[in-house]
Amino acid sequence: MGKVGIVSYGAFIPIHRIKVDDIAKTWGRDGETIKKGLGVYEKSVPSLDEDTATISVEAARYALARARINPKEIGAIYVGSESHPYAVKPTGTIVGEAIGATPSLMVADYEFACKAGTAAIQSCMALIETGMIKYGLAIGADTAQAAPGDALEYTAAAGGAAFIIGKDGVIAEINGTYSFTTDTPDFWRREGRKYPAHGGRFTGSPAYFRHIINATKCLMEKMGTKPEDYDYAVFHQPNGKFPRAVAKMLGFKEEQIKQGLLCPFIGNTYSGSSLLGLAAVLDVAKPGERILLTSYGSGAGSDSFDITVTDAIESFPREKAPTVSQLINRKNYIDYAIYAKYRDILYWE
Amino acid sequence: MREVAIIGVGLTKFGELWDKSFRQLITEAGTKAILDAGIKGSEIDALYVGSMSPGRFVGQEHVGALVADSSGLSVMHIPATRIESACASGGMALRHAYIAVAAGIHDIVIVGGVEKMTDVVGSEATNILAMAADQEWEAFFGVTFPALYAMIARRHMYEYGTTREQLAMVAVKNHENALLNPNAQFHRKITVEDVINSPPVATPLNLLDCSPISDGAAALVLCPLEKAKEYTDKIVKIIGSGQATDSLALHGREDICTFMSTVKASREAYKQAGIQPKDVDVAEVHDCFTIAEILAIEDLGFVKKGEGGKAVEEGLTARDGEIPVNPSGGLKAKGHPVGATGVAQVAEIVLQLRGEAGKRQIPDARIGLAHNIGGSGASCTVHILEAV
Secondary structure, three states: OOOOEEEEEEEEOOOEEEEHHHHHHHOOOOHHHHHHHHOOOEEEEOOOOOOHHHHHHHHHHHHHHHHOOOHHHEEEEEEEOOOOOOOOOOOHHHHHHHHOOOOOOEEEEEOEOEOHHHHHHHHHHHHHHOOOOOEEEEEEEEEOOOOOOOHHHHOEOEEEEEEEEEOOOOOEEEEEEEEEEEEEOOEEOOOOOOOOEEOHHHHHHHHHHHHHHHHHHHHHHHHOOOHHHOOEEEEOOOOOHHHHHHHHHHOOOHHHHHOOOOHHHHOEOHHHHHHHHHHHHHOOOOOOOEEEEEOOEOEEEEEEEEEEEOHHHHOOOHHHOOOHHHHHHOOEEOOHHHHHHHOOOOOOO | OOOEEEEEEEEOOOEOOOOOOHHHHHHHHHHHHHHHHOOOHHHOOEEEEEOOOHHHHOOOOOHHHHHHHHOOOHHHOOOEEEEOEOEOHHHHHHHHHHHHHHOOOOOOEEEEEEEEOOOOOHHHHHHHHHOOOOOOOOHHHOOOHHHHHHHHHHHHHHHHOOOHHHHHHHHHHHHHHHOOOOOOOOOOOOOHHHHHHOOEEEOOEEHHHEOOOOEEEEEEEEEEHHHHOOOOOOOEEEEEEEEEEOOOOHHHOOOOOOOHHHHHHHHHHHHHHOOOHHHOOEEEOOOOEHHHHHHHHHHOOOOOOOOHHHHHHOOOOOOOOOOOEOOOOHHHHHOOOHHHHHHHHHHHHHHHHHOOOHHHOOOOOOEEEEEEEEOOOOEEEEEEEEEO
16 A cells, blocks of 8 residues: 555536526626636536535545445545535535445535635545545535626536545555645625625735645645646636636646636536546546646635556546546536526525 | 925825735825935924725724824824815815915924725725715715716716717726826726726716726825925925815706816915916826716816817827826826825826926926815815926
C-alpha cells in the first residue's frame, strides 16, 4: 500500500439545461453581453425530484460501479454542499443507506460554500492516514440557489462528483494538500433564507482570487513544483472568466485548464464545480500525469491538491460509468417557464 | 471680509477601497493636505468635514469628533464640525470653512470630505442615497435618484431636443478624462454605443449614464490670503463662493429642467468674483448622471438653456474645448463618494490652477469653478478660484 489517493470516482449532472439567452430574455437583458461577460452559455437545472441527496447518490453509485469494492468497506461518508435538502438531518445517511454502506459508518454533512467537497476529501485522507478507516467517500454536490433576476441566476447550476479515497488500488495519488482560509464575507445565505446574497465585485479580487492564488502558490512551494510541472489544472469555476483569469495570473496555460473547465456548458455547480472538473480530467488522464486542483469556497477558503495519476488507471474500468463529457452532452433544453417550475420559483397557495 | 487662500490639497484614490475604513480614508486625505500645505498640525484652528450618511453607510455618526480624534487633533481640542447637505456636503463644508476664515474667526482651517459607501450592498446604497430626496413625497413612493434624473432627462429631451447620444457623450468624455487621472475609479475608455447598450436603470438613463458607488476622501487647507505667502508660492485664492437652495422635491419647481439653486449660487459667486461665465478656464461640475452635467453647464451660464447637449456634442466642454468641464473625470468616472465629491472638485481646480494636474492639465488655466449639487438640485454650492 502506497500513498493515500483516489480509488474511484463518479460524476452526475442533471439532464436539463437552460440557455443564458432564455434567462436574459426573461429579464429584458442582452444575452450576448451576458454570455460574453460571464463566459457561460447554458447551465444545468435539477428536475423537481432531484436534489443534493439524489445527485450525491447517483455520483456515489457511479464511483462504486467503477471501484469494485464492497460498499461495507467504506468507513466514512462526508457530503459537502450548500443545498443540503434538510437543515437538520444529514444528506450523508441517505447516501450511505442507498449505496449499502450502513451501519458501520461515520457520516457528517459539510458546508463551506463551494469548497465543502474538497474539505471532505481532506477529512477522508486524514482518517485513512491514521488507519481509522479503509475507504472514505467524499462528495461535493449542489442544486445551487439564485434569486430570480439576480446575476447568480445565469450560472447557479446543479451537479456533483463523488470520490472514494483510500490506499488500496489508487488510480491517482494525492501528493499533498494545502488550505488557505480567512473570514471574508463575499457571499452568504442566512439561516432560513431561500436565496444567497453576495458582495458583487467584492467576490472577485479579495475573495476568489486572493484565496485561490495563495492556496495554489503555497501548495506549489510546499511540493517544490512550478505550473509547468502539471499536465492539468482545475480551479473553482463560478463562471467561465474567473478560472481562466486565475490560471493566467498563476502562470498556467489554456491547454492545462481546458479539459477541466466545464462551467461554460453546465454553469457553476458550486460544491460540485471543481470536483466535476477533476472528474473530467480523470476521464482522460494517463499514468504519470500530474494534476493541480484548487477549490474555492466563499466565506472564504481554498483547498489546493497536488495529484499524480498512477499506472492503475490503465486497468481501471472507466467505461462502467458515464464520463463527464457524456453527462454534459446528455441534455434536454427547457425554457424559463419550465425552469421556474423546476426551481420552485412559482408561488401558489 | 478677509481674502482666503487654499494652501493645501489631499486626495485618496476613489473606488471600491475594501481595505480602507472611513477613518483611514479621511485621515489619509487630511494628512496629504497638511503635508502639501507644509503646515504643522498644531497650527490648525478648526476642522470641518462633509459627509452625507456615515450613520447608514458605516454605522458611525459624530464624525466631526471622530475625524479630529483619528487625525490627532483632538488633543488640541479645536472645534470640529460635520456638515451634511447630501451630495453637496463637501462643497458646503468648504463654504462654512471659507466663511469662518473670511470672517476672521479662524486662521488655518482644514476641510475634509469623506464617504465610505461599499460596506453596504448596492440596493442599500441606493436607498441611503434616496434619503436625500423628499422622503414623504418622493422616496416613500419608490422614487430613487436615477428615476428623478431620468424624469429631468426625458423632459429635457422633449423641450430642447437633447438626444440619447448627447447624454452618452458626457460619459464618454468624462471616462476619457479619467484615463489621465491616477486617482480615478475607472480607467476605461467607453463609446457612445457602450453607454446606449449598457443595462437600463431608469429610461433614458443606463448604467453608464450613472456615477458609481465609491469610497474616498479629499481635504483642503485654508488660510487668510495675507498668511498664504508664508507657506507657498503657488497661491490659489477663493474669489467667489455661492450657496443656494430650492424645493426639496422635484415637483415643487416651476421648471425641472433648470436647477435654480445652481443659477442663484453661481450668480452670487460670479458677482463676488467680478467675472462672467466666459471667463472660467476650467470647471468641475456635478455630473452624478449624464443629464446633470448638461443641466449644470446651462445653469452655470456656459451655454444657453437647452443647448447643453449640443455643446457636449460639439466638444465645447472637452479638455481642448472652450470651457473644459470635468477634466478629473467628474463624478461619472473619477468616482462619487458623496461627501468627498465637493471637496475633491475644488482640489482638482487647485491642482489645475497651480499647473500640477499632470497629463490632464488645462494649459494656462487661471480661473476655475467648482459646482456641487445636493439631491436633485435642492442644494448647491459654487466656488470660483483664481491663481494669484
